[in-house]
Amino acid sequence: MSAQQTTRVVIASSKRKTAVARAIVKPGSGRVRINGTPVEIYPIEMARLKMMEPLLLAGEGIWKSVDIEVNVRGGGVMAQADAVRTAIARALVLYTGSDELKRRFKEYSRSMLSGDHRQTEPEKWMRYSARRWRQKSYR
DSSP, X not given: OOSSOOOOOEEEEEEETTEEEEEEEEESXXXXXXXXXXXGGOSOHHHXXXXXXXXXXXXXXXXXXXXXXXXXXXXXXXXXXXXXXXXXXXXHHXXXXXXXXXXXXXXXXXXXXHOOOXXXXXXXXXXXSSSOOXXXXXX
Protein backbone atom coordinates (compact mmCIF):
# COMPACT_ATOMS: atom_id res chain seq x y z
CA MET A 1 0.00 0.00 0.00
CA SER A 2 1.51 3.31 -1.03
CA ALA A 3 1.65 6.41 1.15
CA GLN A 4 -0.73 8.22 -1.20
CA GLN A 5 -3.51 5.64 -0.83
CA THR A 6 -5.90 6.30 2.07
CA THR A 7 -8.24 3.89 3.81
CA ARG A 8 -11.87 4.79 4.13
CA VAL A 9 -13.23 5.07 7.67
CA VAL A 10 -16.87 5.82 8.51
CA ILE A 11 -18.21 6.87 11.92
CA ALA A 12 -21.93 6.72 12.77
CA SER A 13 -23.76 7.21 16.06
CA SER A 14 -27.15 6.38 17.47
CA LYS A 15 -29.20 6.90 20.62
CA ARG A 16 -31.93 4.92 22.36
CA LYS A 17 -33.33 6.31 25.61
CA THR A 18 -30.11 7.23 27.45
CA ALA A 19 -27.81 4.78 25.62
CA VAL A 20 -25.41 6.26 23.07
CA ALA A 21 -23.51 4.09 20.57
CA ARG A 22 -20.71 5.08 18.19
CA ALA A 23 -19.76 2.71 15.39
CA ILE A 24 -16.48 2.91 13.45
CA VAL A 25 -16.32 0.96 10.16
CA LYS A 26 -13.02 0.42 8.35
CA PRO A 27 -11.67 -2.14 5.89
CA GLY A 28 -10.78 -5.43 7.56
CA SER A 29 -11.62 -9.09 7.95
CA GLY A 30 -15.11 -9.12 9.48
CA ARG A 31 -14.41 -8.45 13.17
CA VAL A 32 -17.29 -6.86 15.07
CA ARG A 33 -16.54 -5.69 18.61
CA ILE A 34 -18.90 -4.14 21.15
CA ASN A 35 -16.91 -2.30 23.86
CA GLY A 36 -13.95 -4.53 23.00
CA THR A 37 -15.94 -7.80 23.20
CA PRO A 38 -16.52 -9.80 20.01
CA VAL A 39 -20.24 -9.78 19.20
CA GLU A 40 -20.22 -13.59 18.81
CA ILE A 41 -19.50 -14.07 22.52
CA TYR A 42 -21.59 -11.17 23.88
CA PRO A 43 -23.07 -12.51 27.15
CA ILE A 44 -26.77 -11.57 26.73
CA GLU A 45 -28.31 -13.64 23.94
CA MET A 46 -31.34 -11.46 23.11
CA ALA A 47 -29.16 -8.36 22.93
CA ARG A 48 -26.60 -10.24 20.78
CA LEU A 49 -29.30 -11.31 18.30
CA LYS A 50 -30.65 -7.76 18.09
CA MET A 51 -27.15 -6.35 17.48
CA MET A 52 -26.47 -8.86 14.70
CA GLU A 53 -29.66 -8.07 12.72
CA PRO A 54 -28.06 -5.44 10.43
CA LEU A 55 -25.08 -7.72 9.80
CA LEU A 56 -27.29 -10.63 8.75
CA LEU A 57 -29.46 -8.39 6.54
CA ALA A 58 -26.41 -6.84 4.85
CA GLY A 59 -25.00 -10.27 3.97
CA GLU A 60 -21.57 -11.77 4.48
CA GLY A 61 -20.21 -10.14 1.34
CA ILE A 62 -20.41 -6.71 2.96
CA TRP A 63 -19.62 -7.22 6.63
CA LYS A 64 -16.91 -9.85 6.16
CA SER A 65 -14.85 -7.22 4.34
CA VAL A 66 -14.97 -4.60 7.13
CA ASP A 67 -14.08 -4.30 10.81
CA ILE A 68 -16.71 -2.69 13.03
CA GLU A 69 -15.81 -1.24 16.42
CA VAL A 70 -18.72 -0.02 18.57
CA ASN A 71 -18.51 1.91 21.84
CA VAL A 72 -21.76 2.14 23.79
CA ARG A 73 -22.46 3.86 27.11
CA GLY A 74 -25.50 4.54 29.30
CA GLY A 75 -28.95 3.02 29.47
CA GLY A 76 -29.92 -0.59 30.02
CA VAL A 77 -29.02 -3.76 28.20
CA MET A 78 -31.73 -3.67 25.53
CA ALA A 79 -31.48 0.10 25.01
CA GLN A 80 -27.77 -0.38 24.37
CA ALA A 81 -28.56 -3.23 21.96
CA ASP A 82 -31.01 -1.02 20.03
CA ALA A 83 -28.48 1.82 19.88
CA VAL A 84 -25.75 -0.54 18.63
CA ARG A 85 -28.10 -2.01 16.02
CA THR A 86 -28.98 1.41 14.61
CA ALA A 87 -25.37 2.64 14.69
CA ILE A 88 -24.12 -0.44 12.79
CA ALA A 89 -26.89 -0.13 10.18
CA ARG A 90 -26.22 3.57 9.62
CA ALA A 91 -22.46 3.00 9.38
CA LEU A 92 -22.85 0.18 6.83
CA VAL A 93 -25.16 2.31 4.67
CA LEU A 94 -22.68 5.22 4.80
CA TYR A 95 -19.70 2.95 4.10
CA THR A 96 -21.24 1.18 1.10
CA GLY A 97 -23.32 4.09 -0.21
CA SER A 98 -25.87 1.51 -1.33
CA ASP A 99 -29.50 2.56 -1.81
CA GLU A 100 -30.47 -1.12 -2.05
CA LEU A 101 -29.03 -1.83 1.41
CA LYS A 102 -30.81 1.23 2.82
CA ARG A 103 -34.10 0.02 1.29
CA ARG A 104 -33.56 -3.48 2.71
CA PHE A 105 -33.01 -2.09 6.22
CA LYS A 106 -36.10 0.14 6.01
CA GLU A 107 -38.26 -2.71 4.76
CA TYR A 108 -37.18 -4.91 7.65
CA SER A 109 -37.62 -2.27 10.36
CA ARG A 110 -37.93 1.48 10.05
CA SER A 111 -36.16 1.98 13.40
CA MET A 112 -33.07 0.28 11.95
CA LEU A 113 -32.02 3.61 10.44
CA SER A 114 -34.26 6.29 11.90
CA GLY A 115 -34.20 5.35 15.58
CA ASP A 116 -37.00 5.49 18.13
CA HIS A 117 -38.40 8.90 19.07
CA ARG A 118 -40.01 7.84 22.37
CA GLN A 119 -38.68 9.40 25.57
CA THR A 120 -39.50 8.89 29.24
CA GLU A 121 -42.22 11.02 30.73
CA PRO A 122 -40.92 13.73 33.10
CA GLU A 123 -41.49 13.36 36.82
CA LYS A 124 -44.19 15.63 38.29
CA TRP A 125 -43.77 17.63 41.49
CA MET A 126 -44.62 15.95 44.82
CA ARG A 127 -44.55 12.50 43.21
CA TYR A 128 -42.15 9.58 43.20
CA SER A 129 -42.38 9.10 39.44
CA ALA A 130 -44.33 10.43 36.47
CA ARG A 131 -47.64 8.78 37.43
CA ARG A 132 -47.27 7.38 40.95
CA TRP A 133 -48.75 9.29 43.89
CA ARG A 134 -48.15 8.78 47.62
CA GLN A 135 -49.96 5.82 49.10
CA LYS A 136 -52.50 6.46 51.86
CA SER A 137 -52.37 4.33 54.97
CA TYR A 138 -55.92 5.01 56.15
CA ARG A 139 -59.53 4.63 54.96
